[in-house]
Amino acid sequence: MTQLRTTGIAGTGSYLPERVVDNAFYEGILDTNDEWIQQRTGIAQRRHVADGEENSHMCVKAAKQALEAAGIEAAELDLIIVATISGDYQMPATACLVQHALGATNAGAFDVQAACSGFVTALSVGEAFVSSGRFDRVLIIGAEALSRFLDFEDRGSAILFGDGAGAAVLTPHSECKRGEIIKTTLGADGEGWDHIWIPSGGTKRPASLESVAEREHFIRVNGREVYRFAVKRMGEVIGEMMEGYEQSEIGLIVPHQVNQRIIDAAVERHNIPAEKVMVNINKYGNTSAASVPIALHEAIETGRIEDGKLVVLAAFGAGLTWAGALLRW
Numbered sequence: 001m002t003q004l005r006t007t008g009i010a011g012t013g014s015y016l017p018e019r020v021v022d023n024a025f026y027e028g029i030l031d032t033n034d035e036w037i038q039q040r041t042g043i044a045q046r047r048h049v050a051d052g053e054e055n056s057h058m059c060v061k062a063a064k065q066a067l068e069a070a071g072i073e074a075a076e077l078d079l080i081i082v083a084t085i086s087g088d089y090q091m092p093a094t095a096c097l098v099q100h101a102l103g104a105t106n107a108g109a110f111d112v113q114a115a116c117s118g119f120v121t122a123l124s125v126g127e128a129f130v131s132s133g134r135f136d137r138v139l140i141i142g143a144e145a146l147s148r149f150l151d152f153e154d155r156g157s158a159i160l161f162g163d164g165a166g167a168a169v170l171t172p173h174s175e176c177k178r179g180e181i182i183k184t185t186l187g188a189d190g191e192g193w194d195h196i197w198i199p200s201g202g203t204k205r206p207a208s209l210e211s212v213a214e215r216e217h218f219i220r221v222n223g224r225e226v227y228r229f230a231v232k233r234m235g236e237v238i239g240e241m242m243e244g245y246e247q248s249e250i251g252l253i254v255p256h257q258v259n260q261r262i263i264d265a266a267v268e269r270h271n272i273p274a275e276k277v278m279v280n281i282n283k284y285g286n287t288s289a290a291s292v293p294i295a296l297h298e299a300i301e302t303g304r305i306e307d308g309k310l311v312v313l314a315a316f317g318a319g320l321t322w323a324g325a326l327l328r329w
Contacts, residue, residue, distance in 0.1 A: 005172045007130040009179025009327065010072065013065025014166040014297040015058045016284065017047040021147075023159070030155045037159050038282075042260025046162030046285030048147040055145040056088050056097040058165035062293075063102060063139055070169035070176065074102040077169075078135035080109040081126055083118025083142045083289040085318070086149060087111060090201075098141065107139070115196065116256050116317030117186075118142050118289030119166065120325050123313070124184040126170045138170040142289035149198060151218035160259075161219070162285035166293020180328040182310075185240055188321045192229060195222040196318035230258060230316050234266035237314040237324035242270065250276060251309025251329065252299055256316060257281035257291040266314070278304060288317065305329045 022045040023034040037043055049058070059082055067074060080095045080102075087094035095109035114121040119142030126138040143165035150158045173180045200216035201207055211217065234255060242250060253276055255263050260281055267277050278299045287294060292315050299305050311329055316322040 004131045007127045007170050007181045008173035008176040010169045010171045010176035011066045011070030012168045012297040013062045014294045015061035016164045017049045019048045019050055020045050021048050026159050032155050042281050043285045044282045049145045049163045054088050055143050056094050059098045059141045059143045060101045062165040062167040066167040066169050074104040077104045077107040077137050077139050079138045080107050081122040081140045082111045083122040085113055085115050086145045114321045116288045117315045117321040117323040119292045120313050120315045120323035123325055127181045130170050141167040142293045144288040144290050149219050156223050157219050157221045160286045162287050164287040164290040164294050166290050166297055182326040184325045186323050188319050192320040195225045230262045231265045233316045233322045234314055235269040237322055241312045241324045241326040249310050251306045252278055253312045254278045254295050255314045258286050
């Protein structure tokens with residue numbers, strides 16, 4: 001049997017669009033206000049892409065930052081994985097557009113679609129390639145331009161989502177000596193497939209005049225069911241990743257930035273103090289697959305992660321899906 005290698009995170013990067021959309025914007029178009037939004041979600045503002053700015057553009061900017069941090073040239077990459085549900089096109093994969101833009105001529109490229117669990121799912125897939133010895137340098141990206149799929153007549157969903165991208169470069173840990181990936185987990189419960197979804201645009205209900213008129217190309221969220229599922233599953237993922245370790249070994253929890261109340265409820269199950277939880281939902285909203293990598297990169301840049309400490313990544317998303325990872329920094 002082939003000896004598996006330990007995989008590490010050699011570098012990270014992120015990109016946020018310049019356009020800031022605060023809660024006052026929604027006060028002008030919906031029956032809501034800043035206090036209501038912040039009390040229920042913890043979101044004060046989010047970023048939206050500008051006209052002409054696409055998902056792949058954000059991917060490339062985050063990727064270049066991660067490559068620079070890792071000290072790796074794009075031509076050295078073996079594989080690019082982009083996690084997104086809001087790619088530039090239905091086909092081809094956004095990863096192929098990124099590969100071309102970066103000049104990563106030696107890399108394979110594909111997308112994964114696990115919604116808000118996407119980046120941690122891509123991390124798990126990339127780690128498998130590196131640990132097996134199949135590839136040495138894998139670029140993973142989580143990116144969303146969900147503002148293009150928001151129904152600005154629906155208070156329950158329009159206020160939640162923002163745009164952005166986060167990236168990481170995976171290499172053998174023996175090379176980068178940081179961000180050791182100890183374990184990962186993936187899961188799904190397809191029974192809840194319609195709790196977060198876009199009804200039309202696929203092969204079951206292709207785009208038509210009727211589907212457009214009925215606003216079926218926008219995100220729909222069953223808030224009550226999502227909240228119930230998220231609190232339970234996020235808490236379970238965090239617990240699974242922490243199993244076998246003392247809480248004193250945990251340096252930081254980096255959860256999917258879905259809702260401040262959900263994050264609080266999930267970490268309270270394990271008596272994790274607030275200072276050990278990375279939260280930036282107030283600034284960026286729910287950026288889906290970009291959420292965890294943006295938060296991870298910000299934690300690194302601001303010194304929130306101590307050398308030698310454990311870092312837990314935890315996410316859940318449409319599908320319904322969930323994913324977790326345990327790192328040692």
